[in-house]
Amino acid sequence: MLSRVADSLYWMSRYMERTDGILRMLKVNHHSSQDDPIGFTWQPVLKIFSNLDDEQIAGMEMNGRKVLQYMVVDRDNPNSVLNMVTKSRENARAVQDNITKELWQSLNEFYHVVRHERLEHSLKSDDPLTVLDSLVRQCMFYYGVTDNTMFRGEGLSFMNLGKYLERAIQSADILDVRFSDLSYDLEKSTDTTYWKYLLLSVSGYALYLKRYRSGFEARNVIDQVLFNVDFPRSVLYSLNQLHRHFGRLKDEQNMEGFAKVDFIIGKIRSKIQYSDVHSVNLTGLHNYLKELTTDFNEIGNALNQSYFANS
Amino acid sequence: MEAADLFQKYPHNPLVWDEMHAADSVRPQYQKVFDFLLDIPADELNKKEELAKRLFMSQGITFTVYSSGEGIEKIFPFDIIPRIITATEWQLIERGITQRLRALNLFLKDVYHQQFILKDGIVPVELVYSCPHFLREMQGVNVPYDIYVHIAGIDLIRDSDGTFYVLEDNLRTPSGVSYMIENREITKRIFPDLIPQNKVLPVTHYPNILYKNLVSFSPRQVAAPNVVLLTPGIYNSAYFEHTTLARLMGIELVEGRDLVVENHSVYMKTTSGLQQVDVIYRRVDDDFLDPLVFNPDSTLGVSGLLSAYRKGNVAIVNAIGNGVADDKAIYVYVPEMIRYYLNEEPILKNVPTLHLSKPDDQKHVLANINKMVIKKTNGSGGYGMLMGHVASDKEIEDYKKEILKDPRQFIAQPVISLSSAPCYINGKMQPRRIDLRPFALCGPSGIEIVPGGLTRVALREGSLVVNSSQGGGSKDTWVLA
Numbered sequence: 183m184l185s186r187v188a189d190s191l192y193w194m195s196r197y198m199e200r201t202d203g204i205l206r207m208l209k210v211n212h213h214s215s216q217d218d219p220i221g222f223t224w225q226p227v228l229k230i231f232s233n234l235d236d237e238q239i240a241g242m243e244m245n246g247r248k249v250l251q252y253m254v255v256d257r258d259n260p261n262s263v264l265n266m267v268t269k270s271r272e273n274a275r276a277v278q279d280n281i282t283k284e285l286w287q288s289l290n291e292f293y294h295v296v297r298h299e300r301l302e303h304s305l306k307s308d309d310p311l312t313v314l315d316s317l318v319r320q321c322m323f324y325y326g327v328t329d330n331t332m333f334r335g336e337g338l339s340f341m342n343l344g345k346y347l348e349r350a351i352q353s354a355d356i357l358d359v360r361f362s363d364l365s366y367d368l369e370k371s372t373d374t375t376y377w378k379y380l381l382l383s384v385s386g387y388a389l390y391l392k393r394y395r396s397g398f399e400a401r402n403v404i405d406q407v408l409f410n411v412d413f414p415r416s417v418l419y420s421l422n423q424l425h426r427h428f429g430r431l432k433d434e435q436n437m438e439g440f441a442k443v444d445f446i447i448g449k450i451r452s453k454i455q456y457s458d459v460h461s462v463n464l465t466g467l468h469n470y471l472k473e474l475t476t477d478f479n480e481i482g483n484a485l486n487q488s489y490f491a492n493s
Numbered sequence: 494m495e496a497a498d499l500f501q502k503y504p505h506n507p508l509v510w511d512e513m514h515a516a517d518s519v520r521p522q523y524q525k526v527f528d529f530l531l532d533i534p535a536d537e538l539n540k541k542e543e544l545a546k547r548l549f550m551s552q553g554i555t556f557t558v559y560s561s562g563e564g565i566e567k568i569f570p571f572d573i574i575p576r577i578i579t580a581t582e583w584q585l586i587e588r589g590i591t592q593r594l595r596a597l598n599l600f601l602k603d604v605y606h607q608q609f610i611l612k613d614g615i616v617p618v619e620l621v622y623s624c625p626h627f628l629r630e631m632q633g634v635n636v637p638y639d640i641y642v643h644i645a646g647i648d649l650i651r652d653s654d655g656t657f658y659v660l661e662d663n664l665r666t667p668s669g670v671s672y673m674i675e676n677r678e679i680t681k682r683i684f685p686d687l688i689p690q691n692k693v694l695p696v697t698h699y700p701n702i703l704y705k706n707l708v709s710f711s712p713r714q715v716a717a718p719n720v721v722l723l724t725p726g727i728y729n730s731a732y733f734e735h736t737t738l739a740r741l742m743g744i745e746l747v748e749g750r751d752l753v754v755e756n757h758s759v760y761m762k763t764t765s766g767l768q769q770v771d772v773i774y775r776r777v778d779d780d781f782l783d784p785l786v787f788n789p790d791s792t793l794g795v796s797g798l799l800s801a802y803r804k805g806n807v808a809i810v811n812a813i814g815n816g817v818a819d820d821k822a823i824y825v826y827v828p829e830m831i832r833y834y835l836n837e838e839p840i841l842k843n844v845p846t847l848h849l850s851k852p853d854d855q856k857h858v859l860a861n862i863n864k865m866v867i868k869k870t871n872g873s874g875g876y877g878m879l880m881g882h883v884a885s886d887k888e889i890e891d892y893k894k895e896i897l898k899d900p901r902q903f904i905a906q907p908v909i910s911l912s913s914a915p916c917y918i919n920g921k922m923q924p925r926r927i928d929l930r931p932f933a934l935c936g937p938s939g940i941e942i943v944p945g946g947l948t949r950v951a952l953r954e955g956s957l958v959v960n961s962s963q964g965g966g967s968k969d970t971w972v973l974a
Contacts (some may be wrong), residue, residue: 184751185762256564262963268564276727278736279746285553290553294566328579425715435765 185491187280190273190342190487194289195344197270201263202321203352204231208253209314210383217375217419224249226359234493247472250310254317261315264296282331285324292320311379342427343485351418351478353384355406358471362399366467368459372397384415401459404467409458417474421451424481431489439488446484450477497923499538501529501917505736510655510912512576522577524689528841530574535920541683542917548682554675556730570966572916573683576848576927583944583972586657590647591940592831597818598935599834601641605631615824615833620850623811624823625871626665626816628779628784634803637710638937641812644703645933646670646947649841651912656727660842660928662827664819665811666776669967670932671734674699674741676969677945686818692974694944699932700741702943703725704776706936707742710808710897711954712919713770713791716843717900718771721747721761725777726794733778749777751931754797759807772808779813795927821870821904822848825876828837844909849900857898857904862889864956865905867896911957916950926951928959929970944972 198385204284204457207227215222224243228234231253234242242248254290295301296317330337360380377398381387386406393410394402410416425447432440453475462470488493505514512525525564528536549555549568554882555562578586603610610619616934621627647666648660677696704720711718726748739746750760752770760767775782776955781791783798801807817823824844828839847854849867858865879892896903913924931946947969951961957964 183764184745184747185764186748186751187745188764272727275732275736277746278553279744283740286553291551294550342763352565431764432766469574489764 183280183336183340185489187276187277188336188485189490189492190277191337191340192490194270194273194277194346195341196348197266197273197405198289198321198324199345200261200352201266201270202318202325203349204253204261204263204266206315206322206385207231207356207383208250209311209318210370210379211327212250212310212314213343213382214375214379220372226362227253230355230359232259235315238451243433245383247306250314251302252304253372254314255296267292267296274324277337280337282327282333284327284331286318288324288327292324295320300357310325325352330348338433339427339430340489343424344406345410346420346424347481349415349480350417351475353407353417354471354474354478356380356384357404358468361467368467377403386413386415389413401463404462405459408454410460418451421447436488443481443484443488446480450474452482453477459469499535499568500527500915501921502921506913506924508653509591509910509924509926510651512914512927517925519918522579523972525576526577526687529687530922530932531687533912535848537843538573538917545571545573545679545683548889549675552675554671554733554734557728558676559728569954569961571673571679572918572923572925572950572952572966572968573680574915575680575684575687575969575971576914576916576929577971577973578929582657585840585862586649586929586931587942589657589839590645590839590942592837593647593659593662593827594642594935595646595829596831596931597662597836598641599641599814599908600813600830601818602639603834605814610830610935613833615829615894616823620822620901621817621825624817624820626814626820628814628817630799631812631814636682637712640935640937641815642818642933643706643810643812644670645931645935646930649929649931650909653657655912657841659827659841660844660909661821662819662824663930664815666778667930668731668734668776669930669949670699671737672946672967673932673943673947673970674737676947676967680969688928688971690755691971693971694974696943696945699934699943700738702934702936702941703738704744706934707744707772707774707810709937710810712805712808713769713771715771715934719761720744720772720774721770721851723747723749723753723773723775723777725749727782729776731776737959740772745903749791749793749795751796752795754795754801757797757801757806759795759798759801759942765971768906770807772810774810774853777815782813811812816871821846821868822850822901825904844946846905847905849896849903849905854905855896855900861936862893864908867892867905868910869902869941870904871902871903876962878926878958880908908957911951911959914948914950916946916952916968918952923954925954926957926959927968945970 211227227238228239228243242252247336252259256262257264271289274286275280317328378387381390382401384407390406406413408415408417411419411422413419426448428444513520514816517793519527546568553967555566558567600610610616611621642664644667645670646663649657650660651657666818672695687921707720708718722735722739722744724732724746736746747761753760759770761770768917782786782794783792783796785796786792786799802809825848828843830838831839848859849855863881865881869877911926911928914927915922916925927948927950929948931942933940933942947968950968951957951959951964953964
């Protein structure tokens with residue numbers, strides 16, 4: 183497979199994963215804004231997903247409609263859903279001959295949906311949840327089409343690398359921003375709805391109730407989002423998937439590149455696998471998450487060098 | 494609205510050949526479609542038009558126009574009423590184009606080797622050597638099977654009596670073939686019954702023939718030669734076509750930056766290292782192919798490509814340097830080439846053409862400029878043309894100055910009135926001018942032309958310019974069995 187094609191597939195997939203992540207965050211935060219109108223602010227969302235400065239954030243954080251507008255359809259926000267989908271589609275367009283027609287059409291249609299003025303209008307006046315749900319469905323459609331039509335091969339492997347790397351980054355980011363509210367103090371008691379929304383935003387609420395029963399505790403939330411191997415959005419799950427899909431790229435032609443990237447992924451995966459909430463607490467949650475981010479970037483760089491012919 | 498309204502007031506112009514209407518009857522090849530259209534309610538037709546638009550959009554059969562940093566997706570306008578060609582007409586077209594291509598291929602081989610035709614004074618030497626697309630770098634280079642024009646899109650038009658004329662030979666990187674294929678796919682969706690009823694010949698096998706040919710040009714004798722399509726990239730307006738062809742042939746779509754030349758062989762950069770490339774179907778112009786030899790600023794090409802080509806380590810389709818054969822000043826001599834190389838009379842006529850570097854011609858053209866169409870010999874896309882019968886005095890004066898600066902660059906033709914075909918515009922059938930570009934494929938086993946082509950339509954009323962860059966659209970083109 184052409185290095186450029188692998189690169190585009192990887193980014194197409196990363197941008198879609200990020201789109202999905204942003205939409206979930208928006209959905210849950212919107213819920214939150216309805217339940218807790220006094221304590222709620224959009225500040226954490228804007229902090230993770232925008233480049234706005236504090237002053238701009240302050241001007242927007244209490245206005246849900248404005249935030250949705252900015253996060254979904256704003257053309258000047260590089261992380262808006264519109265720009266994510268556009269980038270994903272642009273990447274898909276450059277590799278149309280390497281994906282199925284159905285996959286291309288699902289992205290192309292998504293693109294036309296997010297660019298249609300109807301969307302901007304409904305974000306202003308309709309029920310935001312209905313609008314966000316319709317966009318999440320486009321993402322689900324993309325995942326379904328990918329899963330059911332994409333041929334099993336190198337291309338799909340690169341798509342999965344992008345997907346799981348991005349997912350690991352997203353989950354770590356969400357923890358980081360949410361816990362910054364609590365000054366990273368795991369013992370600090372807080373309102374249980376706080377944890378409920380964090381878990382909902384990563385689709386982890388139902389699993390949490392079943393697994394941890396004991397009510398909401400910070401250490402359990404961290405355990406689930408970082409280490410729970412049955413939770414498809416946990417960092418460890420994402421790393422396991424990343425490792426599995428990367429293993430399929432083993433190829434005698436590029437043993438050197440493979441060994442190099444495999445080593446890095448394996449090292450980072452083990453590091454997470456052999457940590458627990460206790461050891462995280464010793465390092466400090468913020469420091470631990472910061473290290474993870476650096477590690478994930480290292481994986482991205484290694485792929486760039488050994489597979490995408492970018493140095 | 495009554496259905497019969499559709500054709501009411503369909504104007505008949507005795508000076509224009511209409512593909513559907515003879516003086517007071519419908520031509521037999523259009524009868525079935527005509528009857529069908531009489532029966533169909535107008536809003537049904539509007540729905541079909543909508544469906545066609547939606548299909549183009551959702552399948553991404555679009556080109557992107559970039560303005561203020563943002564891409565806007567545009568559809569190449571499509572008229573839903575097919576253009577129909579009879580079996581007899583097609584036979585003539587097929588024979589005529591085959592003959593023309595044989596001669597043009599021989600001309601290219603000759604002009605880049607012994608140059609008999611120049612020495613015999615059939616084609617003026619100065620005309621060839623003054624053509625910017627005549628590449629001395631190609632002198633003495635042998636190409637597989639002596640084929641230079643692997644893919645040709647020769648433009649045909651019809652005069653008022655229905656005679657076909659060749660308007661121009663496109664022998665470099667003719668585009669539009671994906672629209673021949675996609676327009677048919679759309680017609681299958683909007684008129685599902687009409688195609689079998691009319692026994693329309695299929696066009697879907699075009700990519701198969703092309704792929705078979707491409708493989709056969711491979712210089713290496715290997716089981717599966719590596720064939721790639723070289724595109725300028727996603728910003729090119731024909732990008733959709735490049736991806737479609739690559740997908741339909743199952744070959745890799747590459748950009749210049751994906752390729753590298755090492756030791757006079759071409760390789761592509763893959764996730765498992767360098768992989769040798771045998772055949773390049775390029776959609777990048779000569780000028781941008783190799784910055785070491787041609788335009789040094791080009792980032793679309795590959796450094797060293799020409800050396801690999803000259804060594805015979807890679808096949809390039811179409812060959813480099815073909816521009817000398819579709820230069821509009823050389824075009825004048827194609828009938829002579831047919832006589833000279835094949836000892837045959839040309840089957841398809843040329844449009845009478847005057848060349849402004851000849852003093853007599855120039856005098857005549859400047860005196861009768863209102864009745865002429867003047868074109869640049871190396872222009873394309875309908876740019877830089879002067880339509881004498883509609884141009885303002887100022888435009889004519891400015892153009893004259895241009896001509897006198899460098900008369901070699903200009904040719905003049907009488908205003909030919911192009912045939913018309915019914916188009917569905919604003920809820921009515923209206924005649925619009927059309928041309929025809931069939932796509933001919935030249936391989937080791939001969940010349941094949943899939944029955945069909947791209948019919949381009951001048952959608953503006955009264956306009957004679959069909960180029961997409963000038964507000965032209967297209968139609969599905971049916972050749973009947």
